[in-house]
Amino acid sequence: MKTGMINLFFVIAVCLLSASCCSPQKLAYLQTLNGNGKTTVQGMTAGLYEARIKPKDLLIINVVTSELSASRNFNMLMPQVSDQNNNSLYGMPSIQTYLVSNDGDIDFPMLGKIKVAGLTRKELEARIQEKLQPSFRNEHPVITIRITNYSVNILGEVARPGKYTSSNDRLTIFEGLALAGDMNIYGRRDNVKVLRENADGSKIILYVNLNDKDIVNSPAYYLEQNDVVYVEPNKSRSRASSVNAAETLSVSALSIFISLASLVVNILR
Numbered sequence: 001m002k003t004g005m006i007n008l009f010f011v012i013a014v015c016l017l018s019a020s021c022c023s024p025q026k027l028a029y030l031q032t033l034n035g036n037g038k039t040t041v042q043g044m045t046a047g048l049y050e051a052r053i054k055p056k057d058l059l060i061i062n063v064v065t066s067e068l069s070a071s072r073n074f075n076m077l078m079p080q081v082s083d084q085n086n087n088s089l090y091g092m093p094s095i096q097t098y099l100v101s102n103d104g105d106i107d108f109p110m111l112g113k114i115k116v117a118g119l120t121r122k123e124l125e126a127r128i129q130e131k132l133q134p135s136f137r138n139e140h141p142v143i144t145i146r147i148t149n150y151s152v153n154i155l156g157e158v159a160r161p162g163k164y165t166s167s168n169d170r171l172t173i174f175e176g177l178a179l180a181g182d183m184n185i186y187g188r189r190d191n192v193k194v195l196r197e198n199a200d201g202s203k204i205i206l207y208v209n210l211n212d213k214d215i216v217n218s219p220a221y222y223l224e225q226n227d228v229v230y231v232e233p234n235k236s237r238s239r240a241s242s243v244n245a246a247e248t249l250s251v252s253a254l255s256i257f258i259s260l261a262s263l264v265v266n267i268l269r
Contacts, residue, residue, distance in 0.1 A: 154180035156231035157187030187231040194220040195228040
């Protein structure tokens with residue numbers, strides 16, 4: 001009887017270990033297949049990523065020049081006040097932001113409406129500089145532009161779901177997951193969903209396999225402003241969430257049985 005009980009516990013232990021094990025191939029990112037620790041991805045687009053402006057983006061546009069009287073006309077300043085009744089200033093004025101309209105335009109001082117949707121910051125800076133040049137006599141104005149609402153939402157099986165902002169208009173899907181504390185062990189790495197709204201208002205869902213080294217060629221590798229990344233649960237999480245009260249009672253009864261059986265084995269030794 002003693003030998004039989006020991007064998008029973010051995011079988012139970014093996015079953016539990018087998019059920020809890022997870023293949024490393026399901027957890028590892030960017031898996032390599034050539035075995036030498038190096039992987040060359042074919043077809044990867046050369047050059048650094050540059051975000052493109054979309055409708056509803058908030059832009060800060062600053063015109064810098066030594067001719068203060070001329071540049072002042074193009075920098076809209078918004079005073080900061082602590083008391084709206086007496087308009088008392090408590091800080092330096094800030095440059096007002098430009099909201100890109102649904103048509104992809106902004107209304108710029110002295111220049112009127114400018115089409116900005118689809119342009120990179122560098123392209124828009126060059127366009128505004130060209131339009132402003134006749135207003136300055138002896139120098140080229142320096143134009144700096146920032147997208148202030150470059151943020152993404154990370155949801156699902158990650159450590160810290162939430163909204164995360166990028167300060168440099170560039171965020172890869174791995175950087176986004178890192179900000180959210182990475183996936184937990186219950187997140188599916190082979191089917192991450194990225195919900196994206198295009199400049200024309202259409203919505204698309206991109207499916208990403210983080211186990212695949214070719215993810216760097218995916219249009220979802222670089223996240224765009226206002227993307228929603230959803231990490232769906234794997235089968236282990238789904239099974240755990242579907243456990244009802246009866247199943248919980250069964251598990252508890254099994255635990256009690258194993259404890260009693262272990263006590264019997266110890267007595268028979």
